[in-house]
Amino acid sequence: PGLLEPTATLIRVMKTAPTLGIAIEGGAKTRQPLPRIVTIQRGGSAHNCSKLKVGQVILEVNGISLQGKEHREAARIIAEAFKTKEKDHMDFLVTEFNVSL
Amino acid sequence: LRLEPQWVPISWVY
Numbered sequence: 097p098g099l100l101e102p103t104a105t106l107i108r109v110m111k112t113a114p115t116l117g118i119a120i121e122g123g124a125k126t127r128q129p130l131p132r133i134v135t136i137q138r139g140g141s142a143h144n145c146s147k148l149k150v151g152q153v154i155l156e157v158n159g160i161s162l163q164g165k166e167h168r169e170a171a172r173i174i175a176e177a178f179k180t181k182e183k184d185h186m187d188f189l190v191t192e193f194n195v196s197l
Numbered sequence: 198l199r200l201e202p203q204w205v206p207i208s209w210v211y
């Protein structure tokens with residue numbers, strides 16, 4: 097008891113602004129193996145949804161796992177999920193803990 | 198000790 101169980105949270109970000117506005121660090125083959133949110137830009141869709149937080153680690157985007165994806169690939173997947181016209185939102189599976197679930 | 202690059206890449210996603 098008392099040990100915090102690493103939990104994953106599904107966060108829906110509505111595309112309420114022309115930009116997503118997050119900065120991420122890390123990716124496969126770095127000491128931060130899954131991309132972590134390091135900055136959220138004021139006025140972007142991520143900021144507007146007010147559920148994404150700096151420090152959260154992104155496990156999946158729209159069901160696509162970022163496990164094993166290098167930094168540029170992970171950033172590209174996130175950017176394309178925001179740009180696609182098919183959906184008016186994006187789903188992030190995030191965790192507060194620096195573990196891969 | 199696995200040599201992981203200390204420098205971690207950062208990118209903006211707009």
